[in-house]
Amino acid sequence: MQEDLIYKLALKEADGVGGVLFRHLVSFFGSARAVLEAPSGQLQKVQGIGKGNISKIKKASEGLNEAERLLNDSLKKGYKIITFQDAEYPLRFKGLYDAPPVLFVHGESNLNENRTIGIVGTRKATEYGKEVTDQIVSGLKPYGVSVISGLAYGIDIAAHKSALKNEMSTIAVMAGGLDSVYPAAHKKYARDIAQKGALVTENKNSTLPVGPQFIARNRIIAALSDVTVIVESAARGGGLVTAEYANNYHRDVYAIPGNINQPFSEGPNNLIKRNKARIFTSINALVKDMGWDLDGQKSEAVYRAELDLTQFTDDESKILSLLRDKGECLIDDLSFESNIPLNKLASLLLNLEFQEAVKALPGKKFKLR
Numbered sequence: 001m002q003e004d005l006i007y008k009l010a011l012k013e014a015d016g017v018g019g020v021l022f023r024h025l026v027s028f029f030g031s032a033r034a035v036l037e038a039p040s041g042q043l044q045k046v047q048g049i050g051k052g053n054i055s056k057i058k059k060a061s062e063g064l065n066e067a068e069r070l071l072n073d074s075l076k077k078g079y080k081i082i083t084f085q086d087a088e089y090p091l092r093f094k095g096l097y098d099a100p101p102v103l104f105v106h107g108e109s110n111l112n113e114n115r116t117i118g119i120v121g122t123r124k125a126t127e128y129g130k131e132v133t134d135q136i137v138s139g140l141k142p143y144g145v146s147v148i149s150g151l152a153y154g155i156d157i158a159a160h161k162s163a164l165k166n167e168m169s170t171i172a173v174m175a176g177g178l179d180s181v182y183p184a185a186h187k188k189y190a191r192d193i194a195q196k197g198a199l200v201t202e203n204k205n206s207t208l209p210v211g212p213q214f215i216a217r218n219r220i221i222a223a224l225s226d227v228t229v230i231v232e233s234a235a236r237g238g239g240l241v242t243a244e245y246a247n248n249y250h251r252d253v254y255a256i257p258g259n260i261n262q263p264f265s266e267g268p269n270n271l272i273k274r275n276k277a278r279i280f281t282s283i284n285a286l287v288k289d290m291g292w293d294l295d296g297q298k299s300e301a302v303y304r305a306e307l308d309l310t311q312f313t314d315d316e317s318k319i320l321s322l323l324r325d326k327g328e329c330l331i332d333d334l335s336f337e338s339n340i341p342l343n344k345l346a347s348l349l350l351n352l353e354f355q356e357a358v359k360a361l362p363g364k365k366f367k368l369r
Contacts, residue, residue, distance in 0.1 A: 007032035008083055009067035012102050014060035016053050022101040023084055036061045070204055079178055080105040093223055100202035106178050107198030109169045113146035118225030120239040121155025121232040122264045129232040130158045132256055137162035139283035143292045148224050150217055151186055155231045170197040175217040176209035215241055222246040230255045233267030240267050250327030253277040315348055328367045
C-alpha cells in the first residue's frame with residue numbers, strides 16, 4: 001500500500017502529467033509503479049501522450065526517494081494522502097475531468113459529507129457581507145450542512161469562523177501545501193478547522209501558494225460543494241471563477257444581491273443578471289430549492305456518484321446516465337439524446353419517479369432525485 005502511494009506521489013510530480021493523464025495512465029497500466037517502469041514503446045500506446053510526456057514520465061522515477069520522504073513527513077504530521085482509487089476520495093469528484101488525482105488532508109471531517117455548501121467572496125468584505133455570511137451558515141446548522149471555503153481574508157474566513165462558532169463541519173481548501181497556511185494570520189483558525197473539520201489541498205506539504213494555484217483551489221471548492229454562494233465580489237473577483245466552475249460541474253450557484261453603488265456588489269449582481277446564479281433571498285428558499293429537509297438524506301451529488309445502474313433496465317440506465325452527467329434536463333432533450341420516443345420516455349420517467357430515482361421539475365425538466 002505504501003509502496004503504491006510512493007509511486008503515485010512520484011508520478012504526480014512529473015512535469016506535464018495533469019490529473020486527466022495521471023488517472024488515464026494508472027488505469028491503463030494498472031498501477032503507478034507499472035507506469036514508471038513501462039518501456040517507452042508501451043507508453044506510446046497511451047492515447048494523448050506525446051514524446052515529451054514520455055521522457056518526463058521516465059524521469060519521474062528519479063523522484064521516488066523524494067516521494068518517500070513526503071509520505072513519511074505526512075505520516076509524522078498526521079496528514080492523510082488520498083488518491084482517486086481510495087474509498088475516502090470525494091464521490092463528488094467522480095465524473096469531473098479535472099478532479100485532482102491526489103489530495104493531502106489534515107483533519108477529522110471526511111470529504112463525503114451528505115450536504116455541502118461553498119461560500120466565497122471578496123477579501124475586502126463589508127460588514128454587510130460578513131453579516132450575511134454568518135446568517136447563512138447559522139441558518140443551515142439544523143440541516144447538517146458542511147461549510148467549504150478557501151481560508152482567505154474576508155468572506156472565506158467569515159464562513160469558516162461562523163461554522164466553528166456553530167460547531168459545524170467546515171473544510172478549508174488551500175492553494176499551497178498543508179505546511180503553508182496562507183495568509184499566515186489564519187494559522188490559528190487552520191488549527192481549529194483541522195480539529196473540527198479538515199484542511200485540504202492537492203499540493204505537497206512544502207508548496208508555497210502562488211497565483212495559478214488559487215484558481216486551481218477554486219475548482220476544488222466548487223467540486224466539493226453541492227451549492228456555491230457568492231456573497232460579495234468585484235467584477236473580476238476570484239469568487240466568479242468559483243461560480244464558473246460550479247456551473248460547469250452542473251452544481252447550483254446562488255449570489256447575494258447588493259447595493260449597485262458598491263464595487264463588491266458588481267460580481268454577484270452580474271451573475272444574477274446573466275442567469276449564472278439564482279438570487280439568494282432566504283435560507284428557507286435555499287433549502288427548499290436544494291431539497292434539504294431535516295432528515296439528513298444524502299445530497300444529489302453524492303447520490304449521483306453512488307447510483308448503481310445495474311438495478312435498472314437498459315433504457316432506464318440510459319436515462320439515469322444522462323441525468324447524472326447533465327444535471328437538470330428537458331424531456332425533449334432526454335428523448336433526443338437517448339433516442340427514446342417521447343411517449344415511451346414519459347412512461348419510463350414516471351416509473352423512475354415511483355422508484356424515487358428521478359424528480360420531476362417545473363417546465364418538463366427532470367433530474368436525479
